Amino acid sequence: MAAGNFSDLVAFIAVARERNFTRAAAQLGISQSALSHTIRSLEARLGVRLLARTTRSVSPTEEGIRLLENVAPRLEEIDNELAALCELRNKPSGLIRITTAEHAANTVLWPRLQGLLQDYPEIRVEINVNYGMTDIVAQRFHAGVRLGDQVEKDMVAVRIGPDLRVAVVGSPDYFARHPRPQSPQDLSKHKCINLRLPTHDSYMVWEFEKEGSPLKAHVEGQWTFNIGSHILRAAVAGCGLAYLPADMAKEELASGKIISVLEDWCQPYPGYHLYYPTSRQSSPAFRLLVECLRYRV
Structure with a gap:
């Protein structure tokens, strides 16, 4: 089917979803007769019946259901991508809400996002410090920060x-009164x-x-x-x-205010990851934020 006939598919999807030619025609801004002609032409080209019509109802046939379920999501993806491209013409702006632990906020988010917000004054960032495993969808956050092994598999x-x-x-004062531990036990x-x-x-x-x-x-x-x-205090x-x-205690360690013990038991672990729902974020502001935070060796 030629690309120019995508409008026929849009017309079919409208009728199949509304199950009514009058409402679908009003939605598309065309006459009911023109819509009926479009659907008949589409069925003729495909060689299958897409809609079962009676004097009282309209419903998709088995072939129509298959077309609706497979084609409608793809057309929506095209529409979303075109809308995203249109957004790129506009200056990135809007509020981005992030939930994170204190350490990540201080060592990653603040140092990097400070410069981004200076360059894009219409972007606003709200950082919520929370040690809980926040449900970012339910709590209406745009993204969260967790250690790599804590990110749920259905998230980006x-x-x-x-x-x-x-x-x-x-x-040093504490260790003057207590022996240094040799093992976690x-x-x-x-x-x-705690x-x-x-x-x-x-x-x-x-x-x-170890x-x-x-x-x-x-x-x-x-x-x-x-x-x-x-x-730490x-x-x-x-x-x-x-x-x-x-690294939260590096200044105090360097100055001798505190001393590190059990170092052979303290192994590296996966660092911080920004996570967010799949296909949820598409604004220019959010894409800029992700690229600003992305870790590069």
Whole structure:
């Protein structure tokens, strides 16, 4: 069928969905007689009956149903792509809402998006810091940030950062009063600073691995926070051991305010990924944001 006859398919889809020639004609902005002629011409060219007509009803035949189910989505994809191309003529703008953990917000989102928003003043970004496993569709976020192994399989995932490494740290004052742990099992003898996760209202488990053997530790202590920067502050103050992304504590480690232990148990793990629903995002502003955040070695 020639490309010029796509209008015949559009006419058929309208009738098949409305199951009424009068409503379909009004939707298409043509007369009912012209619409009937278009459908008869399409059936004649294809050599099959697409619609079963009676004086009271119109319904697609088996062949019509097959055509509707297979062709309609493709025409919608073409329409969406043409609409997206038209949007490119406009200046990127609008609000983009992202849910993320504090560390990713500080180390990835803020450093990179600051320049993007300076170049495109009509783009607005809202960053919601949350340690929970947020349902971005239900909560109406455009995207979220998670570690690579936490992204759901039905989402588009774009890597935005390198692999990370965790660190167990404590202050010199703390280690002057307590021996340094030699293995994760020794943590049961230490005051540890917990992070409370909103998901299931539980503490974060400290995860380790050495020579391919993983180990999880449930720790206890006097202090619990729901923000990583507060945990770091408590560790510097000598309140206990903290379990944090190593680069969050790099300045304090370099200055000697805290000391890293159990380093041979702290292996790299997949870094941050931006995730969002498949085929949901198509605005110029969102595409710019994704490319701005995309991790390049």
